[in-house]
Amino acid sequence: MTRLLLHHATLIDGTGAAPLADAAVLIDDGRIHWAGTLSDAPTDDAVRIDVGGNTICPGFFDCHVHFSLPGGGATPLDRALHPPSYHYFQLIERLRATLHNGVTTARDLMGIDAGVRDAVAHGLVEGPRLLVAINMLSQTCGHADFHLPSGLDLTPMIGGSLVDTVDEARRRTRQLIAAGADVLKVASSGGVSSPSDQPEWLGMRRELIAAVVEEAAAYGHKRVAAHAIGHAGIEAAVEAGVTSIEHGYQLDDALRQRMVDAGIFLVPTLLETMADVTASPSGQAKSARWHALAHESIAASAAAGVKIAVGTDAGLGPGHGTNLRELGLLVRFGGLTPMQAIVAGTSTSAQLCGLSDELGTVAAGKVADLVVVRGDPLADIDGLGEPQNILLVLKEGRVAVDRGGFVPVAGAAAAAPPPESTTPR
Known part of the structure; x- marks a missing residue:
């Protein structure tokens, strides 16, 4: 699977911590490899995905x-x-x-x-x-x-x-x-x-x-x-x-x-x-x-x-x-x-659900279930319930839907069928 670096984002990591501005999340082999401020991101050959200043949340x-x-x-x-x-x-x-x-x-x-x-x-x-x-x-x-x-x-x-x-x-x-x-x-x-x-x-x-x-x-x-x-x-x-x-x-x-x-x-x-x-x-x-x-x-x-x-x-x-x-x-x-x-x-x-070791927050080592939400959900929590505001959904690092048009086809890894899951069902 292609390594993806989602950037130009605000990160709400699911822990209740304050949102992180100018954030990025690096995904490798279906898991979160790193998350933090873009200036601290590991430099490598990951496909860079600009999410347009919108907000990354856990799945x-x-x-x-x-x-x-x-x-x-x-x-x-x-x-x-x-x-x-x-x-x-x-x-x-x-x-x-x-x-x-x-x-x-x-x-x-x-x-x-x-x-x-x-x-x-x-x-x-x-x-x-x-x-x-x-x-x-x-x-x-x-x-x-x-x-x-x-x-x-x-x-x-x-x-x-x-x-x-x-x-x-x-x-x-x-x-x-x-x-x-x-x-x-x-x-x-x-x-x-x-x-x-x-x-x-x-x-x-x-x-x-x-x-x-x-x-x-x-x-x-x-x-x-x-x-x-x-x-x-x-x-x-x-x-x-x-x-x-x-x-x-x-x-x-x-x-x-x-x-x-x-x-x-x-x-x-x-x-x-x-x-x-x-x-x-x-x-x-x-x-x-x-x-x-x-x-x-x-x-x-x-x-x-x-x-x-x-x-x-x-x-x-x-x-x-x-x-x-x-x-x-x-x-x-x-x-x-x-x-x-x-x-x-x-x-x-x-x-x-007994899955907190693998899911629920954006942290290194966890399964890459991520949702990119339009704008700031803290300013418009009701907006999360509208499909047009769910811009990108990744499940186990694979693109499920990309309404924002963020992911280049070559990096989406969406066409290939996933292998039998080894992550929590």
């Missing part, structure tokens, strides 16, 4: 997506209208749009299997590096239970697994890990979009979640994400020792402190709260109530010191490729500064 994460769902106002039942083969072709555009709009790593928390992850890692299709949960676990009449009043059971199609005993939870966790799951997802509360429950209802009980956590730790130290909206579900998940609370709308100060003490992350999914994910009047009422609560809750969580990572629920309401709009919402509702929002979407999210 962004979305820690809560659903590539199996259509997003953008389309009904989730779309999946029931076509044969499975059609669904895989739909994935191609969803993955591509996400990568091209600045997300180089995504955690899919229900709906796609390890084959999709591996197809991306092996260069068969474009997309962000993937971590997959495969299914979401809940009890009968829980958030993963999509038995409809008509008698139809969409649970397997949506990506749900129902477990009603500790032994069933242990067995299904082992089965998912054997199938290649990188992360386990449990539903410890009801949900907004599910047909049979309410967000304030307790979902999987503490003992079921604890069994999943124990099995996940025993089989490769896998992490556990908990869909938890209402207070009872959040409390059960925190007590059981999950890695992250997804949504967390009804957190109180006592639970926030317990999360801080235990190092549990919060993934607020504010972008999902801006979309209508239900069709029925009762579902719309649930949505209005709980999404308003989400907007009120996130600032208190951030102020309490809870570690905030970025996730959007893209596919369940938000369109694929709109992921970075979440950063502006973290500023608007969460009280984060633009720099704190960028850190949430890079280094904090990398920590949540």
Whole structure:
């Protein structure tokens, strides 16, 4: 692979440090070889890429997506209208749009299997590096239970697994890990979009979640994400020792402190709260109530010191490729500064995913996932959510998209298929 020197840039490195003016980043063999002020750059034969005074950021994460769902106002039942083969072709555009709009790593928390992850890692299709949960676990009449009043059971199609005993939870966790799951997802509360429950209802009980956590730790130290909206579900998940609370709308100060003490992350999914994910009047009422609560809750969580990572629920309401709009919402509702929002979407999210040794910051030795953003994102954090402002995306040092026209064809190394990835998936 050609050595590239990106220069004439401001660097936001993902650590929260002040931006570095007149910066440059040297890429060699898919990794960052050096980063700093251009005047200190190593002198060699690297292809020099002038990025026009724009800003280099680490590749962004979305820690809560659903590539199996259509997003953008389309009904989730779309999946029931076509044969499975059609669904895989739909994935191609969803993955591509996400990568091209600045997300180089995504955690899919229900709906796609390890084959999709591996197809991306092996260069068969474009997309962000993937971590997959495969299914979401809940009890009968829980958030993963999509038995409809008509008698139809969409649970397997949506990506749900129902477990009603500790032994069933242990067995299904082992089965998912054997199938290649990188992360386990449990539903410890009801949900907004599910047909049979309410967000304030307790979902999987503490003992079921604890069994999943124990099995996940025993089989490769896998992490556990908990869909938890209402207070009872959040409390059960925190007590059981999950890695992250997804949504967390009804957190109180006592639970926030317990999360801080235990190092549990919060993934607020504010972008999902801006979309209508239900069709029925009762579902719309649930949505209005709980999404308003989400907007009120996130600032208190951030102020309490809870570690905030970025996730959007893209596919369940938000369109694929709109992921970075979440950063502006973290500023608007969460009280984060633009720099704190960028850190949430890079280094904090990398920590949540267990990838901080390789990704999340711009530093020598790390994988060269980089995004060149138009202008100054600290002055216009909402601009990150607009495709025209994502000028260049590099994944593992290769050009995924070059809207800025920065990279000469001879230096892009974009036409050659990547080798089987040896970097984190």
